[in-house]
Amino acid sequence: MEAGYLKTRLIAISISFFAGAFLMAFKFYAYYLTDSSAILSDALESIINVVAGAFALGSILFAAKPPDECHPYGHGKIEYFSAGFEGALIILASLGILKTGISQIFFPRELPDLQDGLIILLAATLANFILGIFLVRTGKRTRSLVITADGKHVLTDVYTSGGVLLGLLLVRQTGWYWLDGTIACIVGLNIIVTGTKLVRQSFAGLMDASDSELLEEISNLISRYHKEQWIDIHQLRAWRSGYLVHIDMHLTLPRDFTLEEAHIESKKLENLLNDYFGGNGSILIHLDPCEDPDCPVCGRQGCELRKEPSRDRISWNSDSLTRQKTTR
Secondary structure (H helix, E strand, C coil), X not given: CCXXXXXXXXXXXXXXXXXXXXXXXXXXXXXXHHXXXXXXXXXXXXXXXXXXXXXXXXXXXXXCCCCCCCCCCCCCCHHHHHHHHHHHHHHHHHHHHHHHHHHHHHCCCCCCCHHHHHHHHHHHHHHHHHHHHHHHHHHHHCCCHHHHHHHHHHHXXXXXXXHHHHHHHHHHHHCCCHHHHHHHHHHHHHHHHHHHHHHHHHHHHHCCCCCHHHHHHHHHHHHHHCCCCCCEEEEEEEEEECCEEEEEEEEEECCCCCHHHHHHHHHHHHXXXXXXXXXXXXXXXXXXXXXXXXXXXXXXXXXXXXXXXXXXXXXXCHHHHHCCCCCC
């Protein structure tokens, strides 16, 4: 893994952890001032940010370890465990939020110092928005599921805080203190949805589910640089594991190529992909010799083995590159 990427990831997740802890303290102070169930629900979600940030920091350090004899495919899947852990924590916290909110609905109480609490919550929300944007952009740039997931969770916290702010402004204007509990319950339900999505994303990663965005990215690259000797590419598969991108595919080459010529073409394709992913590609290419039914889609000029003219070139996209090879 490039040292720059690792350093950037570590800096980003460290900022997330320390900023999250500071903002969490701010929100609990707002709850101390107001005794608001809605603000408490927001503060409880911030606890998850801090715990998840600490867990994410450990997972990034572990995922950065290179492949070894016991883990030949690297350690990157720990990031999926981290995202799943964060999702489970979110769901657990939401149950406590719902309990507190329901109590406030049926047994409403006044909220002292509400104005001061709202000012503190507004400041924490703005800081969280900046943090969330920073984490999502960093996660995408460094291809880190953990940092992206953490950033999206922080932004979800921003939307939650925004809803709490608007709701408590209404409480302040109307004196409907039961509305404080209603807002807390809405926050709790929203957090359950967020946590469920993270758990599903984690499960998909652990099960090597198809990554349509990654496949489209690879397909566009191959289409842009493909050579006439590459008659066909099929059964393309790709998945991420931490900083590594695992890719395997079948490459069809002219059957009159020598072993050395075929190896050269295979390395050209491998290097193209590896360079694109910054040297973090784990690539396996299976070579197939062309057959007579391949002639119509082959654009190789001056082929002495051709049985039919070239007339039906394959459109190189994610659909064609991921298909199973069939007899034409």
